[in-house]
Amino acid sequence: MGRGTVWLLAVACGVGVGNVYFPQAISPLIAEGLGVSPDTAASVVTATQFGYAGGIFLLVPLGDRFPYRPLLVTLFTLAGLGLLGAGAAPGIGSLVTASVLVGITTVIAPIVAPMAAGLVADDRRGAVTGTLLSGSIGGMLLSRAFGGGIGEWLGWRAPYLMTAAVALLIAVVLARALPRTTAPSKQRYPALLAASFQLLRTETELRRSCVYQATVFGGFSALWTGVALLLTGPEYGLGASAVGALALVNAGTMLCTPVAGRAVDRRGPDAVNLVCLVAVLGAAGVLLLGGLGGAVGLAGLAVGSLLLDVAMQSGMVANQVRIFALSDEARARLNTAYMTCGYLGGSVGSWLGVRAYDRFGWSGVCGLVALLAAVALVRHVLGPRAATPPSR
Numbered sequence: 001m002g003r004g005t006v007w008l009l010a011v012a013c014g015v016g017v018g019n020v021y022f023p024q025a026i027s028p029l030i031a032e033g034l035g036v037s038p039d040t041a042a043s044v045v046t047a048t049q050f051g052y053a054g055g056i057f058l059l060v061p062l063g064d065r066f067p068y069r070p071l072l073v074t075l076f077t078l079a080g081l082g083l084l085g086a087g088a089a090p091g092i093g094s095l096v097t098a099s100v101l102v103g104i105t106t107v108i109a110p111i112v113a114p115m116a117a118g119l120v121a122d123d124r125r126g127a128v129t130g131t132l133l134s135g136s137i138g139g140m141l142l143s144r145a146f147g148g149g150i151g152e153w154l155g156w157r158a159p160y161l162m163t164a165a166v167a168l169l170i171a172v173v174l175a176r177a178l179p180r181t182t183a184p185s186k187q188r189y190p191a192l193l194a195a196s197f198q199l200l201r202t203e204t205e206l207r208r209s210c211v212y213q214a215t216v217f218g219g220f221s222a223l224w225t226g227v228a229l230l231l232t233g234p235e236y237g238l239g240a241s242a243v244g245a246l247a248l249v250n251a252g253t254m255l256c257t258p259v260a261g262r263a264v265d266r267r268g269p270d271a272v273n274l275v276c277l278v279a280v281l282g283a284a285g286v287l288l289l290g291g292l293g294g295a296v297g298l299a300g301l302a303v304g305s306l307l308l309d310v311a312m313q314s315g316m317v318a319n320q321v322r323i324f325a326l327s328d329e330a331r332a333r334l335n336t337a338y339m340t341c342g343y344l345g346g347s348v349g350s351w352l353g354v355r356a357y358d359r360f361g362w363s364g365v366c367g368l369v370a371l372l373a374a375v376a377l378v379r380h381v382l383g384p385r386a387a388t389p390p391s392r
Contacts, residue, residue: 006128008177009112010135012072015170016108018139019079020052022147022159023099024224025243028232029156036092038229039354045225046350047096051103053343056110056336061192063111063332069178071111073171078105080167087160106167109136110339113320114331115181126321130261134254137313141254144224144247152239195330196337203326203334204384209319210338211383212273214345215376216280216312219369221346222353223287223308226365227301229357235293249302250309260314261321269318270380276315277377283308284370291362308369316342 023030023045031041062071082101089095109132116128147159187195199206227246231238264272286307289300323334349372356364 005177005179006116006131007135008173009116010132010138012076012135012170012174013109013112013132014135014137014139014142015166016076016079016106016139017136018143018146019083019102019106019163019167020048021140021224022143022163023048024228025144025148025247026151026156026159027228029151030092030095033156034092034095039358040092042225042229042350042354043092044095044099046347047099048103049221049343049347049350051100052107053103053340053347054100055104055107056339056343057193057196059104059107060110060336060339061196061333062189063114063335064330065187065189065192068111068115068181069174072108072178073175075105075108075111076167076171076174080164080171082106083160083164083167087157087164107339110335111332114324114335124265126261126263126265126317127258128261129320129324130258130264130317133257133261133313133317137253137257137309138251141247141250144243145245148239148243148245192333195333196340199326199330199334200337200341203323205326206323206334206337208379208383208385209323210341211379212277212315212376213319213338213342215372216277216315217342218345218349218352219280219284219372220308220312221349222356222365222368222372223305225350225353226357226362227290227305229354230290230301230362230365235291235362236297246298246301246305250306252306253309253313256310257313257317260317264318264321269322270385272318273315273380276311276318277373277380279307279311280373281370281377283311284366284373287366287369288363290366 027041027045028038030036030044031038034041059075079102082098082105086095086098086102089098113129113132116132143163146162150158150162200210224243224247228243230236231242231246236242260272283304285304286300287304290297290304292300319338320335323338324331326334349368352368353365356368360367
């Protein structure tokens, strides 16, 4: 697989992932526009993430059953239609419903990652995975900035309508540019779904990778749900665009994940995971400064969120390299189990983040991030792991 194709797929990952994250920046605008409470508006974020977790479980296994090009084009088309429905939603109920549909169908990155892993040599797998993740990170960061800025300028519906147009355009580009592939499996759909549960039960390395991602991504989601409430609340009194501007600070993560991928290729996933989990704990301490307000608080939020983002995404590279080595024929199903657990953790993290902020303020959100990272670190240091890598 050539570099041009890798970067095209990285852009596709960014567009798909961006659809999940831009609602985080505009939830205060949704609350104002639809006349609902901030907590109720935040349910749009949670609904999109739960939909994404459901789409990972229900649709990503199809990457082992169908050629990638028609599968990815169909999903982008459906996601675009879901975004159009969200942009035209008359109330919070229909917006939540459309958000679930968007989440389910925009599962591009979890399909592309195992596809790419099967099309490159083993000694390039970490680097390519890091490049694709850079695209996802770019979509995550730019979508928040885009959503916050456009939402304040044109209203909360505008980001949905614009991202719908982008998704439909990407569907056309992929239909013309993606190479033809053949499906590695002929199993029926129920067997594909059951395989994810079976792999979770039998593969120790998959289970521990899931624990790492679910806990760290849960803390990451809690941070970004809580920071929108912090920055737009009385402590700072800023607009939704400030959330997007803070997200742009984390653009440095795009440069770090390819480096992390090369480190995984040289030193193995475990060493990278250990550094990343310790870094998340450090990030939680730095983020506490955000509660001070003013320039010091903003600096703490910028540095802490960047450190957390780099640690989470670099850890994800290590996790995916570990699980993709478990089987050549079931990578999509392995990624289904891994990503489903990760995004369920993220959805729970968003929900817990709102509750922690309501009850304990910003320090409660930071404490939640630290607690989840500590759980993963204990599992990494004390938990079981496979004696030798399986080869199949």
